[in-house]
Amino acid sequence: GKSGYDHFMLKEIHEQPRALRQCLRERVNEMDGKVSVDVDFAPERVQFVACGTSYHAALFGAQLLQQSGIPAQAFLASEYATATPPIGDDLVVGVTQSGETADTLSALREARRRGARTLAVTNVVGSTAARECDQALYVRAGPEIGVAATKTFAAQVVALTLLALSTGDGDRDAIGALRKLPGNVQAVLDESTAREVAEEYVDSDAFFFIGRGLSYPVALEGALKFKEITYEHAEGFAAGELKHGPLALVTSETPVFAVVTGDGEQARKTIGNVKEVEARDAPVIAVTDGQSDVERYADHVLRIPAGEPRTAAMLANIQLQLVAYHTAAMLGRSIDKPRNLAKSVTVE
Ligand code: F6R
Numbered sequence: 001g002k003s004g005y006d007h008f009m010l011k012e013i014h015e016q017p018r019a020l021r022q023c024l025r026e027r028v029n030e031m032d033g034k035v036s037v038d039v040d041f042a043p044e045r046v047q048f049v050a051c052g053t054s055y056h057a058a059l060f061g062a063q064l065l066q067q068s069g070i071p072a073q074a075f076l077a078s079e080y081a082t083a084t085p086p087i088g089d090d091l092v093v094g095v096t097q098s099g100e101t102a103d104t105l106s107a108l109r110e111a112r113r114r115g116a117r118t119l120a121v122t123n124v125v126g127s128t129a130a131r132e133c134d135q136a137l138y139v140r141a142g143p144e145i146g147v148a149a150t151k152t153f154a155a156q157v158v159a160l161t162l163l164a165l166s167t168g169d170g171d172r173d174a175i176g177a178l179r180k181l182p183g184n185v186q187a188v189l190d191e192s193t194a195r196e197v198a199e200e201y202v203d204s205d206a207f208f209f210i211g212r213g214l215s216y217p218v219a220l221e222g223a224l225k226f227k228e229i230t231y232e233h234a235e236g237f238a239a240g241e242l243k244h245g246p247l248a249l250v251t252s253e254t255p256v257f258a259v260v261t262g263d264g265e266q267a268r269k270t271i272g273n274v275k276e277v278e279a280r281d282a283p284v285i286a287v288t289d290g291q292s293d294v295e296r297y298a299d300h301v302l303r304i305p306a307g308e309p310r311t312a313a314m315l316a317n318i319q320l321q322l323v324a325y326h327t328a329a330m331l332g333r334s335i336d337k338p339r340n341l342a343k344s345v346t347v348e
Pocket of ligand 1: 344
């Protein structure tokens with residue numbers, strides 16, 4: 001059942017601290033800061049294939065692997081035919097919650113025909129992807145009923161972070177941040193003002209989401225979740241791309257959610273983009289850890305605990321899940337089974 005929640009989606013959003021604890025269990029050695037995910041992982045190069053929300057997790061994973069010095073690229077599974085074919089020691093990683101998505105299975109099969117090794121990152125033990133790939137990394141989020149992926153996305157992102165960390169020889173900062181993540185997710189759930197933000201902007205014309213670096217996939221995911229369950233027009237952009245076109249859509253009736261974490265170069269640049277939309281009178285909702293001065297330019301702030309860059313993006317995503325949920329609830333949408341959508345898409 002829904003354990004007292006109005007929807008499975010809200011229940012699953014609240015199950016995220018537990019899902020992440022399960023995902024982390026026995027994979028992190030607190031003593032030496034080393035990570036082990038029981039996957040033989042020493043690739044020359046990595047290609048990710050995935051669809052929808054799982055593609056956003058893959059974009060995140062590719063950035064983390066690049067940071068660890070492993071060339072990595074994420075492809076939409078349905079566009080994998082356009083990728084340079086994998087060779088020799090390349091690893092092709094299918095990120096698929098269900099393990100049954102036709103586009104992803106077909107890209108993985110193509111990779112295997114080319115001689116590549118394959119890894120499934122999935123939530124379902126014994127799923128087709130898990131059976132067909134050389135190896136499987138389970139994200140352990142527990143069953144997800146809501147069509148909109150929430151806790152499985154969070155667990156995918158953590159599993160991919162663990163995979164990237166498993167290639168190094170102990171990153172204490174990252175391990176410490178991961179260990180604190182479930183508690184920080186709980187703090188966001190307990191303290192979020194997403195409902196008030198939803199109430200304020202529910203009648204808007206369109207909703208935009210911007211971020212750069214690790215916050216870019218979060219912006220894409222924020223917009224996808226929002227459009228799926230509210231049926232309102234929502235778009236995610238790389239913050240730097242705004243001025244190359246999307247800015248033409250920005251008005252006083254289009255709230256812009258800006259994901260800004262840390263106080264480095266990326267935050268500074270995104271704040272520049274925030275000023276551009278503010279100058280067009282768009283309401284700005286900053287999703288931030290309070291490290292930069294983005295709040296000065298924002299009409300609303302959705303706060304996340306300050307921490308490490310790799311976990312900040314995940315925390316920001318929780319806020320955006322809640323905004324989407326509360327907006328959809330106010331609009332009376334069919335949140336757990338949005339129109340035209342299925343939990344697992346078994347046709348190409
Ligand atoms: C969005 C959503 C979909 C899935 C996509 C891939 O909330 O759930 O975009 O992420 O259909 O599904 P899996 O991960 O099962 O391959």
